[in-house]
Amino acid sequence: MQQYKHRVSMADVAHAAGVSPATVSRVLNDSDTVSSKTKVAVLNAADALGYVRNLGAVSLASSQTMTIGLLVRDLDNYFYGAVASCVRNESAKAGFDLLIVSCADNIDSQMHAVRCLLGHNVGGIIVSSGRVAASVVEYSAKFVPTVALASGLDLQTVNSVRIDPKTESNLAKTVAGYGHRCVAVTASSSPLTSSLHARTANFLTQLVISGVRTYIMSLKSDTGEPLHKAVDEAMEDGATAIMASSDAIALSILEYLDELGIDCPNEISVTGFDGMGPYGSPLLGITTVKQPVAELAKAAVDMVSARIADETIQPGQMLVKGEFVPGRTLGPANNSKNK
Amino acid sequence: MQQYKHRVSMADVAHAAGVSPATVSRVLNDSDTVSSKTKVAVLNAADALGYVRNLGAVSLASSQTMTIGLLVRDLDNYFYGAVASCVRNESAKAGFDLLIVSCADNIDSQMHAVRCLLGHNVGGIIVSSGRVAASVVEYSAKFVPTVALASGLDLQTVNSVRIDPKTESNLAKTVAGYGHRCVAVTASSSPLTSSLHARTANFLTQLVISGVRTYIMSLKSDTGEPLHKAVDEAMEDGATAIMASSDAIALSILEYLDELGIDCPNEISVTGFDGMGPYGSPLLGITTVKQPVAELAKAAVDMVSARIADETIQPGQMLVKGEFVPGRTLGPANNSKNK
DNA sequence: CTGAAAGCGCTAACAT
DNA sequence: ATGTTAGCGCTTTCAG
Secondary structure: OEEOOOOOOHHHHHHHHOOOHHHHHHHHOOOOOOOHHHHHHHHHHHHHHOOOOOHHHHHHHHOEEOEEEEEEOOOOOHHHHHHHHHHHHHHHHOOOEEEEEEOOOOHHHHHHHHHHHHHOOOOOEEEEOOOOOHHHHHHHHHHOOEEEEOOOOOOOOOEEEEEOHHHHHHHHHHHHHOOOOEEEEEEEOOOOOOOOOHHHHHHHHHHHHOOOEEEEEEEOOOOOHHHHHHHHHHHHOOOOEEEOOOHHHHHHHHHHHHHHOOOOOOOOEEEOOEOOHHHHOOOOOOEEEEOOHHHHHHHHHHHHHHHHHOOOOOOOEEEEOOEEEOOOOOOOOOHHHHO | OEEOOOOOOHHHHHHHHOOOHHHHHHHHOOOOOOOHHHHHHHHHHHHHHOOOOOHHHHHHHHOEEOEEEEEEOOOOOHHHHHHHHHHHHHHHHOOOEEEEEEOOOOHHHHHHHHHHHHHOOOOOEEEEOOOOOHHHHHHHHHHOOEEEEOOOOOOOOOEEEEEOHHHHHHHHHHHHHOOOOEEEEEEEOOOOOOOOOHHHHHHHHHHHHOOOEEEEEEEOOOOOHHHHHHHHHHHHOOOOEEEOOOHHHHHHHHHHHHHHOOOOOOOOEEEOOEOOHHHHOOOOOOEEEEOOHHHHHHHHHHHHHHHHHOOOOOOOEEEEOOEEEOOOOOOOOOHHHHO
16 A cells, blocks of 8 residues: 555635635535635635545545446457547546546456446446456446446346347358358457357357358467467368458458468458457458447446436346448458369 | 445444454455454455445545556557556556546546546556646646656656657658658647647657658648648648658558559658557558557556655656567658659 | 534554 | 544535
């Protein structure tokens, strides 16, 4: 534990303004039962002394809060950065402060992050990450309204906003429509995701329905050697297309194919998911789906604030539509066998 | 203000474990003066009741804190996301919780963000954004140890960690070395950045030294119409190379050139800065400089924690080296005139 | 319209 | 080794 500088307190401001602490509190809380003269005096005193409100004391005394928390696992991922950015904007509009905490890829770190948020008395928590354990989200939901944003989690106790699974099926259909008969799908394995990631599952389901042979590329990390090996194996197994569960993974795959001198999409097709920022650039030309982040964020903030305002509201689920981004990395199948 | 659910308090845990609140506090603070039997009893009770520590009350009572704050302006920017991610990892290693708040591009929002962090009793603040006003950073420094990370700000009261300006000069030299005699440099204008962004200034200085004619591309936003217009004008003015102050801007420029059917680098060269994630991809091939984010983050966290631990330490500055990334967007000059 | 006093959850002497 | 007490900065009845 470390000291932090003793700061100006409400009592100091009260003293300087020649009023009682209670009055200062009233002024700061915009109470209408204060004369405008004292209001001005207090505000001036606060300003002159450089007063900063102790939010911990405020929520301690009032059992109230104007802040919500955002838990993200990976800010080093453009998609979640964009999510955080949008969630902040929406929170601000709704009059809430947003506290963002990020965590590592293990339960302990995630639980710690949730407790940190709860410890700061957030009124609600938005969790955004496919790789946050369900138990962590459910734990959060025991204390405050919790919403899973773009997470693939489907829990009764928790609100969720995510992209319509049809968007994922449609992408799979499109791939199948290009004549691919053996398609590999990436599956990020994490100590936390016991079940298959929802997106991967949706891809697979549709591919199977479309009569396509599927191959699961199990990835321990999103980049590097393991990915290379998985790509090699998928191709050996006859896959003519790879459906990556994110643009970041798709890009890594494309880079590897480029290194190998394998032509995409003529020898093998690759699709991504997210369609954000640089990944959606026409210069990269990734065939992908653009997630409507702003819409997702707005829905998430609306949900938490509604449930904070009215405790009787039950958690609900919501789906938004993604937009197909054509790109140049998806092409007809069988070319590899023709050459 | 909104209610938040009444939670289990230390008194409840104490009661359940049949001890006094003080003992619970001792257990939670890992005091060695507690018998292992009671320790276990308390821990079990806390667990059974779902106890979550009220961090506000803790810092209120102890005037101590184990959390530091990170202020970023734009999480919707891969570079700052990466920074946030690294800062979190380093903080965790140092035993600090990290509270991240992001803000909008105006002083009010930034001041609010700093106050939010201070209000939650952070022991120190790391500010990461070129576009955060100096006054905001100095305000923060009045209360807690503050470090500017990769910001271009150079203030006495504040620590700073940034990339060595030589890295920027060297990039400019390299551009000049390719024979460019009229080079445009992007300058993001913001209500907050009164002076020129440090990076832009460093580019310009070196270009002038190298005897190159310079042209300043004033950008109101990093993308869209204004950018297009600025590119048009720079080219009309005879620029054969554009030095963008970030990869994101460079990419937007490259996309526009592509739209126009202008060949890069044969007709005009473009360089970026940051070299992170997708922007550093060989598939994009941007000639840029890679910022050592992990190193920057580590230095920043080291600085705050050192100053939190020892108040007498004076704020210092630190420079780290960036790494040149060749790419394919920088080529010899004059081609446009030859054709 | 304003002040006095109690108490939020916790820690830190001081007792024992 | 553990309990008692005061008080951190604030809000909130309750008086006036």
